[in-house]
Amino acid sequence: xxxATINKIKNAKPNPIxxxxxxxxxxxxxxxxIERKIAKTMxxxxxxxxxxxFIKCKRCEVKRQKRAKVIKELGFTSPEQYQNWKKVLxxxxxxxxxxLYGKE
Numbered sequence: 001x002x003x004a005t006i007n008k009i010k011n012a013k014p015n016p017i018x019x020x021x022x023x024x025x026x027x028x029x030x031x032x033x034i035e036r037k038i039a040k041t042m043x044x045x046x047x048x049x050x051x052x053x054f055i056k057c058k059r060c061e062v063k064r065q066k067r068a069k070v071i072k073e074l075g076f077t078s079p080e081q082y083q084n085w086k087k088v089l090x091x092x093x094x095x096x097x098x099x100l101y102g103k104e
Contacts, residue, residue: 017084022075031089034074041067 018026025034042063048054055061068079076082 015088017081017088020075020077021081021085025075025085028089028092031093035086037074038067038070041070 024030044060044063046059048057048060071079071082076085
């Protein structure tokens with residue numbers, strides 16, 4: 001890695017998505033475990049043919065509330081923060097290319 005790139009990484013500001021998150025959530029090694037925990041809350045024994053039916057279903061509403069509760073308990077401040085965290089960690093884990101500040 002080029003020296004200029006290393007200096008940019010050292011001096012980079014932390015991503016605001018990770019602000020006020022516990023260290024467990026910042027570690028990419030825990031990503032799958034956390035995702036499984038959240039996904040388990042939505043496991044269902046029935047299906048819906050449309051999103052409208054899913055939203056109106058009382059049993060699924062309870063599951064959505066449980067999922068929101070688990071997300072808060074893990075340390076996320078909002079569902080948006082969770083979605084953005086998921087996108088960033090997905091890029092880190094899959095080693096997708098992204099630019100720090102611009103082209104070198």
